[in-house]
Amino acid sequence: MPTESQSDDFSPVKRTEISESELACAKREYRLLRRLVILALWVGCAVALSLNFTDPDLWGHVTYGQEVIRDGHLHRTATHTFTAEGYPWVNHENIAELTYATIYTWFDDEGLQIFKCLVGLAILGAMAWAAHRQGVRPLTMAAFLLLLANNLTAFFPVRPQVLSFAWCTTLLLTLELAFTGWRAWLVDEPASDESSITPWTPRRLGWLALLPVIMVLWTNSHGAFVAGICITGAYLAGRIVEAIYYQRTKSLGIVAAMVVAGLLVLAATFVNPYGTGLHEWLLLSLGSPRPEITEWAAPKPSDPVFWPLMTLIAVAIASIAFTRQRRDWVQIAILLLVGWQACSHLRHIAFFTLLCGFWVPVHLQSMLLRAKPDTSKLPVTRLGTWSRWGIATALLVAIGLQANTLGNRLERLPVYRHKYPVDAFQWMTFKDLHGRLVVPFNWAQYAIAALSPETTVSFDGRFRTCYPQEVVDKNFDFLLGDNKGYRYRRPEAGPIDPTAVLELGNPDLVLIDRQYNQPIEVMRLESEKPNPAWTLIYQDGLAQLWGRSSIYNDPQSDQYVAPEERLITDTLHVTAFDWPALPVQPTAKVLADRESSQTPNENLQ
Template structure:
């Protein structure tokens, strides 16, 4: 039998070891609870308005064996070029929902988020960060990412960004420059760059450029990082540096060239330059965060944490990372959609400095104090609290991984069922946030005037007339083509000869336009259906005339303000007449709405 290692140790040493063991147990339980908190953020199961379209386009590509080059499912942009910069994401979504189902895709989405956190933890471990410190900070990162984690192509942007940052950290893991302060003389002045991870950065960008438009941010971050390292070597010139600088320049050039590895070649670059050069005041994700936004205070907390960590750290500050962080932070406060990139950079670069600040505070507070074992009552109370929190988190996480609910008081579930029941079809003007739902649910019989693909497949003039209808002047916050003429909310009602209009009643301008259209011009439009959130209008000369084959009798119309609170499993397509399931049928869920299943804001989001 091995001898007791503490047999000859003084009682104080054994006592300290026992205390450390008990604190270690508590730390492990806290780490598990923090990781479950991160998983809960990534299990966010609010439906994205564009998900229906992404899955539909991917399925059509798989069925046809080729990618569409011109706009589909629309009557206002037939034959117009379609620059689909999210093709790999749409293929992944189509394959995933066809083979894994809703639950499988929700689990995959959550695992993708946890993979990002896992990469951050791995990099933090390389830097010597304690797991509990890293997990606590990464929970704040996950909270900032939560709002950006519905099922959408941006997820591939986040995965590619995390992979790229991991490779950069691996390549420059031991990077030190002698001109920095606090450089220990005994350390090597300049360890060699590990070129192997750097070689894969352009490969990641090739995947990224075919997955989501966020690749533009990735190229900028990668090139800025490599440029910064090259500047460091130019400032601290040493023999043998020029070949390394040339190597970094070659990697940066390869990152830029990766942008052209897409089905459109230079066409994608030209479209991106044109699109990003035009403001998007109508799209909420391109607006700056406001205190009323759910993400605002999480961003403030992350910004304050970064400022404290980088401002009071005892570790060396990396000016390259600081400059990039500040630039991305500027973009985050300018555009909501860039908050996610600020969170990702923070997760990879800030934990070592968080630990430095916390270690200094802990050392100062514990100076002269002895290690004390927690009292049994306190210890078991803490364990019980952590276990109870873990239980609640686990139940919440499990429930979110089972359903992707479509709320009938947010989406026109009942209006689409009315359209299906009454065999209505044709050319539909539909509110922006509902367009891809209607497009997928009613295809191929019905096409739409405009949808969330925005400028990728619609001329600016078509974009303008649809937002003229939806928003009007929008408080003067509109960007329109000079060829669109003055704002005219009714123009979209005649362009391309639509016969149906589906209005979101939370847009008062669109409701007022339809009210005027029904009263003016001899009542050109007639109300066929209305509930608490939607109105369906049809051409009066088509649906009001008893001699018309499309006539809808007054007793067949449903006009009211009834509010439905049903939650229906995605895709929530209408049930076909006669029970024919040519589309997936909705599965009614007996659920209550949770607080975080927020309604879509009144202004359209991308």
């Protein structure tokens, strides 16, 4: 008969009497099926983390990293722009950009996809390891990891944030190692028999020496290191309060060690190429709202991330409410604060997910065991042959299908022609059109990779790291207008002027995303003026390209584009090319014939 500990598992067997040998076989079969379920859940996690969505800033991240490697130094002022020449560039993503540039150079876009998926699995693996040390069972943890992975999906394209999540995980793992068994030591309680945790001693605080190293790497990888400072500060402050409350003067040495660790974490953020300049920029940037950026908006029911987040919040609340494990008030307080931020800003959902991955599983396991009925006195039997093979086959098929999806996602990073101006950039290259380009900020870094150095942009996704607020204001005035009130502009900016960007820096070309009504209307009105300053020279179902009339509509100009050479259609292609989908340079024959050709994209295949 199964023991009480064995009965905690949900055995898929019929309730009839069997012999001891059959019982042993039933247990082996159950272990095999359980391992297949765990494997299926882990492969499902990999699929969730492998979403091959092309981030609009990826072109820039790889390009900037390649340029640093090529030139041998960081660029201190804005590059590839005509509106912010000489303006300081505080790039807080140097390690991420160098990493992605190196991976792409050696392994192409497939390498980028595999890298970010491996980082995601390593993050989940760290959570699973920490949970195992606390006695959480693999099946429970694997199921919870699938929920966590689905909460991370939207935040896991190839972008610097992936390294932020990796450093945050390393930080949480370090805190886990430094304070494992802490509560039992504080109140002189024995450690739980279900845990493999050794008793806490002050020597464990030696793990805190890793925190400044982690923070140096994080500071130079992505600006979310600020979240790491807040989490670390709150965590250490909570532990200090506990130590003083329970141990009084006996804790002075331990408190001093934690204070020193916290100060070193702060000091580590100054180890960057800009010194205090990074912090000055952060204070200025974080002090200004960013309502134009969707990641700073609150999640809505229509967002793909909304229901996974709500599910995770419900699981976390239920687990902590109904657990039989001792609750850690420091962890709960931080979870509440970060959870509040996750409900206020989309970009903080990932950090709430990471915290849940380390601090909720032990309570989830306790809640499930508390809710499970006692089956220890019920007789069991082996599954029938067809049942065993049927379940095993179904699991193997599920694993195979997921593995196939995973393989398809990892082998390519598509750039869809109905989302990015692949055709417009190819036509510009075909016609040798270059110059100062006004372009939507979510296409601008693609434009930099595709058309530089001959073409520079008015504004791009680097945002305030290298653009003054005046440039930000004028570009968003053109793209968004008042955006239904969801705008931040300088107090002295004056009324919204959607045409101001058309004169800022004297641009030559204007590329428009036709999904935005504001710039379409602005350019229509401009074209209806007597002697219009702008002429439509290219259009497809996604984009419009306008050229300054004095350059592209004047027969006396050497860059004149005659009406019969212009390509004006409403065609919208839904196919995709592999990233980076850069324009193909025309061959000598194409160059000779390009004046009459209207099919510039046929060579992009």
